[in-house]
Amino acid sequence: MRALTYDGPYRVKVRNKPEPKIEHPQDGIVRVTSAAICGSDLHLLHGLIPDTRIGSTFGHEFVGVVEELGPNARGVQKGDRVMLPFQIFCGGCYFCSRGLTGCCDSTNPATDVAAGIYGYSHTMGGYEGGQAEYVRVPFIGVDAEKIPDDVEDLDALPLTDAFSTGYQAAEMCNLQGGETVLVLGCGPVGLFAMWSAWAMGAGRVIAVDHLDYRLEFARNWLGVETLNFRDMDLVTVVKGMTEGRGADATIDAVGCEAAGSPVHRALGIYMKLEAGSPQAINFAIHATRKGGTISLIGAYGPPASGVDIGTYMNKAQTMRTGQANVKRYMPHLLEHVRAGRIHPSHVFTHRVPLDQAPHAYHMFARKRDGCIKVAVTLNGTLH
Incomplete structure (x- = not known):
C-alpha cells in the first residue's frame, strides 16, 4: 500500500509499505478515504517529539470504511463508514470507564502519561498512522464511531481530533x-x-x-x-x-x-x-x-x-x-453537524491526493497559500 513515511526531521515521503494485518482479536482494518494533516504532526516533522522513528507513518485524523474485523470485534460491521478518535483506548480500564479515554491505561506501554495515539511516535505507543491507504485499528468495536449517511467525510474528519479538542x-x-x-x-x-x-x-x-x-x-x-x-x-x-x-x-x-x-x-x-x-x-x-x-x-x-x-x-x-477525550464528544458534535449549526469541513482550505502530501506538509508548516488545514484524499474517492 501507499503511505506517507517519516524520513527524518523536515522530511516525509510517500512510499510502498506492507498492508496492515489483524494482530489482536479486537482489531479491525480500515480502508482510509480521507485523512488530515494536524498541527501536531508538525511537531513530529520538526523533530520535537521523542522516539519518532524513520519509516513510521504519520496521521491521527482519518475516516474510512471497515474492511476486515478480528474474531472478537463487535459494534461495527464490514462496510461501515467510521471515524476514529486520535487516541487508541480499550474502553474497560479505570480511566476509560470514567470517560477519560485520553488516559487509557492499556494502549501505551511506553509511558503512563497518555493513551496510545495513531502515527505519533513510539512515545505514544508506536502505532502506524492513518495517512495511508489502510490502517490497523485496535479495539475497533469500542473506538470507532459510525458516520451517518447524511454526513460527508470532511464534515466528520475534524471530529476525530480538531473539533473535539x-x-x-x-x-x-x-x-x-x-x-x-x-x-x-x-x-x-x-x-x-x-x-x-x-x-x-x-x-x-x-x-x-x-x-x-x-x-x-x-x-x-x-x-x-x-x-x-x-x-x-x-x-x-x-x-x-x-x-x-x-x-x-x-x-x-x-x-x-x-x-x-x-x-x-x-x-x-x-x-x-x-x-x-x-x-x-x-x-x-x-x-x-x-x-x-x-x-x-x-x-x-x-x-x-x-x-x-x-x-x-x-x-x-x-x-x-489534557488530551481531548474525543469519544465522549463525538455523538454530541455530530448532532451539531447534522443540525447545520456548523460545517467543520470549512477549515479545509486545501485538499490533496496522498502523493502530494509531502508538499502539503511543507506548505502547511510554512503557512503558505492561506493554508488553514489540509485534507488528504485516498483510495480514489471523497464521500
Whole structure:
C-alpha cells in the first residue's frame, strides 16, 4: 500500500509499505478515504517529539470504511463508514470507564502519561498512522464511531481530533455565560474552540495570532475580535480591553511551536533543551485575570522550561489540561453537524491526493497559500 513515511526531521515521503494485518482479536482494518494533516504532526516533522522513528507513518485524523474485523470485534460491521478518535483506548480500564479515554491505561506501554495515539511516535505507543491507504485499528468495536449517511467525510474528519479538542478546550473554561474568552492560535483547534466558546455562552471571544490571513479567517467565519501580537504588547492590549483585569479565561491552542520568542525556539528546535516554546503559556498567564482559568489544549512534550509559574501561582489561576477525550464528544458534535449549526469541513482550505502530501506538509508548516488545514484524499474517492 501507499503511505506517507517519516524520513527524518523536515522530511516525509510517500512510499510502498506492507498492508496492515489483524494482530489482536479486537482489531479491525480500515480502508482510509480521507485523512488530515494536524498541527501536531508538525511537531513530529520538526523533530520535537521523542522516539519518532524513520519509516513510521504519520496521521491521527482519518475516516474510512471497515474492511476486515478480528474474531472478537463487535459494534461495527464490514462496510461501515467510521471515524476514529486520535487516541487508541480499550474502553474497560479505570480511566476509560470514567470517560477519560485520553488516559487509557492499556494502549501505551511506553509511558503512563497518555493513551496510545495513531502515527505519533513510539512515545505514544508506536502505532502506524492513518495517512495511508489502510490502517490497523485496535479495539475497533469500542473506538470507532459510525458516520451517518447524511454526513460527508470532511464534515466528520475534524471530529476525530480538531473539533473535539477545541470543544473540550472551551468546556475546560467552565463558562457560566457572558465571559471574555481569549484564544491563542487561529489554527483549526483554536477556531473550533472559538465556535465552542460562543456555543457555551461566552460574551466575547478574542482571537490572537501573528498571521493576518488566519486572523481574517477567524473574523469572517466566527465573528470574533482579533489581535496580531506582532503589532502590540499583547498583555497590555488585552488588559486595556477588559478594564485592566485580563480575560476571564484563556485557551492555549498553540502548544510547543508558539512563535514570539527566538530564545525559546532556539532552545527547543535547535538545541533540544526543551520541547518547543512555552511562549503561549506565558502569554496566557499574564493576559488572564486573577482567579481566571487557563485551558491548555496545545500539544507539548516534556521537558519544558521557562514557564512563569510564580506569576501563575500568585494570580490564583486555575489551569486545566489534557488530551481531548474525543469519544465522549463525538455523538454530541455530530448532532451539531447534522443540525447545520456548523460545517467543520470549512477549515479545509486545501485538499490533496496522498502523493502530494509531502508538499502539503511543507506548505502547511510554512503557512503558505492561506493554508488553514489540509485534507488528504485516498483510495480514489471523497464521500
